[in-house]
Amino acid sequence: MGHKTWLILVIFTCLIASSCGRELQAKHKDNFAVYNHTLATILVEYASAVYMSDLTELFTWTCERCDGLTKGFEVIELVVDIQNCLQAFVGVAKDLNAIVIAFRGTQEHSLQNWVEDLFWKQLDLNYPGMPDAMVHHGFYTAYHNTTIRPGILHAVKKAKEFYGDLEIMVTGHSMGGAMASFCALDLTVNHEAKNVQVMTFGQPRIGNAAFTSYYSKLVPNTIRVTNDHDIVPHLPPYYSYFPQKTYHHFPREVWLYNLGLGSLVYRVEKVCDGSGEDPACSRSVTGNSIADHLNYYGVDLMCQQWRSCRIVMDPRVAEYGETDHKGNIVLSRDPAIVDLKMNSQSNEGGVTSST
Template sequence: MEQKSLIILIILTCLIAPSCGRELLVTHKDKQAVYNRTLATILVEYASAVYMSDLTELFTWTCARCGGLTKGFEVIELVVDIQNCLQGFVGVAKDLNAIVIAFRGTQDNSIQNWVKDLFWKQLDLKYPGMPNAMVHHGFYTAYHNTTIRPGILYAVKKAKEFYGDLDIMVTGHSMGGAMASFCALDLTVNHEAKNVQVITFGQPRIGNAAFASYYGKLVPNTVRVTNEHDIVPHLPPYYSYFPQKTYHHFPREVWLYNLGLGSVVYQFEKVCDGSGEDPDCSRSVTGSSITDHLNYYGVDLTFIRWRSCRIVMDPRVEEYGKTDDKGNIVLSRDPATLVPRMNTLSNGREATYNA
């Protein structure tokens, strides 16, 4: 009887509380992000689509993950760094009245090795213009020192020239979330972009407490969504006894977790405090699950099938692209121009590219 009463109480709470499935809006006296569940469930679909390896379907937005809440998205530029196995795109979502930038995360086949490596990663790079701020060299380099950054910045400039001063929304999963964060900071600090919003999923730590403090002030409209026992947000490790020297998440975290009562499981979303390291959120559990890392809001965040950085592309799409001497590819088009539909592109031929 007591258990039944408890279940009824939880159900009634969910009916009046926005954290049980409805859009959750939480305001703060300090200048920090407001969590919008509806927007998060849209951007997670962009973070999923960027994993697609068929560039023809992705560039024409006809892929299996290119419908649903992202239907009608206009890709302006698709950047594939073959050399470093990186991928991202820039486009315009007219329903959001925003430029959307998405970065691909780590291949699922290599996550276990990548996670193992992250246990030993040290803060090894001073972030320019931020005294005492240290960041993860690999994540910083993946955005700043590859073909990704110039391609992204050029596409944002082109979109703004055509559509005007749209908001910018940046997203990514796993390592893609780390790259999304560096991109948002770059746009804000170096390119004076306004109204930059970030929502990432399963993102690792990327810098120390000094960096997290700078980031929180410069890009306050940032939400890091973490899921249950996802292992990646726990990496690289946070050592509470070395608060200034260890890796430290920036705010604001939203933690997705389940609570089971008998055979009934309820899903909750907790908006965490402004520290970036709320002990009552994902840090309250052991980060031990790769399965929890690969699915957020019921959306798969992984490759449909592992291709070892292999991509495919119809040769007729190549007229939209440029390939450098290292094989890196940029597919680009002018905003609001028509792209041939898939049924006119597909002729049974495709080129393959391997890292």
């Protein structure tokens, strides 16, 4: 073996040694969010309700999921991006004294196809204003480059003008959790919101370690809830041997899992460390369950017809809405109007749309 070949081998070995066995630790502040079980059980109901396809019932908060711990919620704006099958709402929860923003997970493909696609997603977009920070282009675009963002920002401004400077709580499940995170960062960085709280359920990774460091500094009041063997929090994959190029979760994770002691089974809610990638939490299991992805705290997080982007809307709701040339829908109301004066229980003459 020639001298040049040996030199190349030595250099290559050094490069491998510098990356193997050493994970890149994202830099985080120590003022992490404090987990609140009661708040989690409330916000998961909002994350579930946003999956409802009957826009009239959702807008008037009379749907079958618009009850229980979320009863009395007042929707200010409901936004539906038909092309991308995205949906979100903004409203005020007076019992929480907060503006609540909820994002629906993707339905563009079947969940199985979407999960398989995430295995191959690379970091492919530089986040503006954050050196070395890279994010998932699809998740970033879903929030920033659709009708969702302007609708959300308009509604938050309107709510603050009427109710004052309320705390903002942002939630979502699956891809909706990814959008919720980008929304919270947007509100903090670009719209000077000082009181943004985030709680997501079954959220995928959305950026690298550099992005995670920025995010946790700017939006420290963030909780990511993961459930047992839920597959989606394991995606896109985390590669400890390529720390500069891999996706990385931000903190703080709360991992829900069952602990069996003989014939007894206890539900554990484990608050994880501040790394975002605690090896003793969801990373300690294989993460191969779709069933664990679709139910958190006993609440279903999916549409009744998962593969469909079908929506239903009563014609009488049209006076509260606008539809652009692409068919995207924004339903909006003045916060001062409590009663929408609409019989939302009747679907006779309803309008159905699907993509």
